[in-house]
Amino acid sequence: MRILVTGGAGYIGSHTVVELLVAGHNVVVLDNYCNSAPVALQRVSDIVEQATGAQASLTTIEGDIRDRALLDQLFEEHAIDAVIHFAGLKAVGESVDKPLEYYENNVGGTVTLCQAMDAAGVTRLVFSSSATVYGEDAPVPYVETLPRGRTSNPYGTSKAMVEQVLTDLCRANSRWSVALLRYFNPIGAHPSGLIGEDPQGIPNNLMPYIAQVAIGRRSELSIFGDDYDTPDGTCQRDYLHVVDLAIGHLKALRALNEPSVKAYNLGTGRACSVMEMVQAFEKASGRKIAYRIAPRRAGDLPAFWANPSKAAQELNWQAKRSLEEMMADTWRWQSTNPNGYHG
Numbered sequence: 001m002r003i004l005v006t007g008g009a010g011y012i013g014s015h016t017v018v019e020l021l022v023a024g025h026n027v028v029v030l031d032n033y034c035n036s037a038p039v040a041l042q043r044v045s046d047i048v049e050q051a052t053g054a055q056a057s058l059t060t061i062e063g064d065i066r067d068r069a070l071l072d073q074l075f076e077e078h079a080i081d082a083v084i085h086f087a088g089l090k091a092v093g094e095s096v097d098k099p100l101e102y103y104e105n106n107v108g109g110t111v112t113l114c115q116a117m118d119a120a121g122v123t124r125l126v127f128s129s130s131a132t133v134y135g136e137d138a139p140v141p142y143v144e145t146l147p148r149g150r151t152s153n154p155y156g157t158s159k160a161m162v163e164q165v166l167t168d169l170c171r172a173n174s175r176w177s178v179a180l181l182r183y184f185n186p187i188g189a190h191p192s193g194l195i196g197e198d199p200q201g202i203p204n205n206l207m208p209y210i211a212q213v214a215i216g217r218r219s220e221l222s223i224f225g226d227d228y229d230t231p232d233g234t235c236q237r238d239y240l241h242v243v244d245l246a247i248g249h250l251k252a253l254r255a256l257n258e259p260s261v262k263a264y265n266l267g268t269g270r271a272c273s274v275m276e277m278v279q280a281f282e283k284a285s286g287r288k289i290a291y292r293i294a295p296r297r298a299g300d301l302p303a304f305w306a307n308p309s310k311a312a313q314e315l316n317w318q319a320k321r322s323l324e325e326m327m328a329d330t331w332r333w334q335s336t337n338p339n340g341y342h343g
């Protein structure tokens with residue numbers, strides 16, 4: 001198939017493009033590089049050429065999903081069969097300060113993309129949603145039969161809004177087939193060490209922060225709260241390997257063969273605490289992680305993890321890679337690229 005991947009130069013997108021190309025798909029990436037760099041896609045091509053011995057069938061287009069004229073031209077020039085839509089803004093804290101940017105990019109951008117797709121007769125879509133749509137009051141583990149809940153920031157609300165937009169679209173138009181993939185906490189990197197997560201500025205997320213402490217770019221990790229009602233007092237999350245997550249997109253794509261909108265949790269089904277993450281990373285890297293206990297971070301939930309049964313049953317997908325692999329691959333990426341893609 002020929003797949004359009006929006007945001008394909010980003011963290012999850014680049015890993016997914018590798019899996020798509022290795023599986024023999026043709027890929028067109030559309031990215032405006034607002035949170036990524038073209039070099040990531042060069043490295044994707046290198047990985048694929050090493051793995052397959054053939055040149056990767058990858059076309060890259062620099063541009064914005066909000067640019068309708070560009071999208072129309074893209075769909076005219078490339079016979080796209082389906083779209084995997086990663087492009088969007090994802091920093092929870094920033095979304096509180098800049099709500100309009102988040103709604104314009106994440107919600108407005110998706111609406112423009114869907115309008116262009118519909119006009120071009122492309123009606124198969126895999127969307128990057130998030131566990132955050134379950135909201136603040138959902139019981140754990142999260143299961144897809146739960147309703148979307150009350151979100152606590154514009155980023156989370158933008159994901160819930162897009163899920164609703166896509167649900168309404170599928171209800172109105174029986175040609176459409178959509179998978180809403182609710183990611184839990186993706187971490188790790190490609191085992192080659194060539195691509196990985198490269199946050200700009202101070203990392204918001206736990207794993208890149210730990211990795212930057214290990215390499216000496218940050219002096220210590222702040223653990224946000226050790227007085228939660230969890231076994232060791234620190235928050236628990238469902239961390240999954242980004243390569244497992246990438247493979248989930250291929251499986252979801254394969255299942256887009258009937259008119260429907262379906263949500264799937266992509267997680268391991270296991271919860272791991274911040275303290276356990278620090279210890280596992282120390283073991284994998286052989287480095288001590290300096291940390292201090294800091295106040296709780298506003299908006300953090302004590303613990304959530306996935307019930308991943310639906311993806312196992314309907315998509316034949318399971319997260320297979322262990323916590324040790326997640327840590328080892330993070331460390332390989334960070335230690336061989338101390339400044340990420342920037343030198």
Ligand code: NAD
Nearest residue numbers: 007010011012031032033034035036064065087088128130
């Ligand atoms: P990322 O920032 O690394 O990748 C997003 C990519 O989209 C970047 O390459 C960026 O340059 C591009 N982009 C942003 N706005 C664009 C626009 N208007 N037009 C074209 N390109 C644009 O983020 P990621 O971690 O790879 O996340 C991918 C998707 O998954 C996002 O939608 C994110 O909200 C969602 N998600 C991520 C996580 C996570 O923990 N990383 C969890 C749940 C959901």
Ligand code: UFG
Nearest residue numbers: 130131132183184204205206209222223224235274297300
């Ligand atoms: N944490 C720290 N110190 C840090 C960073 C994080 O202690 O420097 C803790 C947080 O308090 C939390 C855990 O590590 O308990 C994980 O935090 P992350 O920021 O890595 O991840 P979140 O679970 O807060 O959020 C992530 C994504 C969201 C997404 C959500 C659910 O960032 O976009 O998972 O999928 F919505």
